[in-house]
Amino acid sequence: MAVKYMEVYGQIKAEITSGRYQTGDFLPTEPELMTEYDVSRTTVRKAIGLLRDDGYIDARQGRGTEVTAPLRREDGYDFTSLVGRTTVQTRTVSDSPSKVTAQAATIETVPAPDRVAMALGIEPGTPVHRVQRLKLVDDEPVAHIASYLVADQFSDLAEHSGSVYYLYQFLAARYGTRFARSSSRLSAVAADFIESRILGVHVGDPLVLQTRITESDTGPVEYSESFERSDRIVTFITVSPGTEEGTQLDLVE
Template identity: 30%
Template structure:
């Protein structure tokens, strides 16, 4: 184990990677603290600090005398106490389907907002959420060029934030802006609606250096379903 970094941070990161990879699935127990001490060849205090860090970020829950349970495998788990809108939809009785429409490297010009974060080139992909087989949300995502495993097949199998994490980009925080927009004919056709007004969400995802590593614009056809926010207490 390297000594140039704080050991408990390094151990917490390794355990987190094992959670993301599925080695320790949600609902299962982590190895006991003595087992982790032997595995990483460190002291009891170092292991406890690593577990405390993971618990503070709500990846695990530690109960005295019962061990440590994995709570979440989401790389962005600690960012919000709000239940995601996607999760709200999936927990409802509505049928939710996701489609990746296109993925490619594009050239940006200065009039596009993503240019501010990525310069003249970016990876762009578009996806659609269908609600009861009707177009509901259209997303346009912009990512830095040079990322690996950002194909249509990858995006259909893995979450975007896990792919970013696998590329060494860990999200520290989101910033969302919501605005009402007038739909143009192309957007109306894409969402299969005659509505002229829609809700638009603009998201910027920041890493720990406060650099935008993902920019997205999502248009919601709220005539199909209202946008909801549900908070955990």
């Protein structure tokens, strides 16, 4: 179970990176944050201290807590576009043959943050299951994954905390879930306080953040965030023409 101030830190950080709080905005006051997250003043102050250390805010007595991390916009220009049948492979990097294992997932039910609600097409605050697990190479953590699923679609999932190792296999076997498609976004990020402790790296070390929305035929099923060590995991993307005869691979650059 995560330390409470680290949970609050992560939630406020997510509200900043999702755009709820933008550069120049001021966070709610300490009493308001205490009420919102149902925590003590000490917990709020520890979380604010971490956010300040990581450069997300500037907290000054008598002035308030100002957001300083800029929200980066994604423009519509396709710098590179590959259209065709796509295969994505994730591989580990090591000096010798290695063994990849999964740690049992911790599952808890939480209110959906704004970014999760948007991805899953639900109202913010709707109960969702947060499924957190680690991938390890030779007992060394290389990826921290948090998946979010709408709670009322998987009513008893939280009861299996500590016994789920491979989420998709478990969802298929227990609930008959079938996945039709997924979309992913890869970006480079710097390890913050929480991820540095989980993955055993220094604050500021480079990580790859992969966010993914996985859908069934009826709509979004899962939204996930995977923080991956860039020195231990690489992703290969292969694009080939479609299956129809004569189909060409469309390239835009």
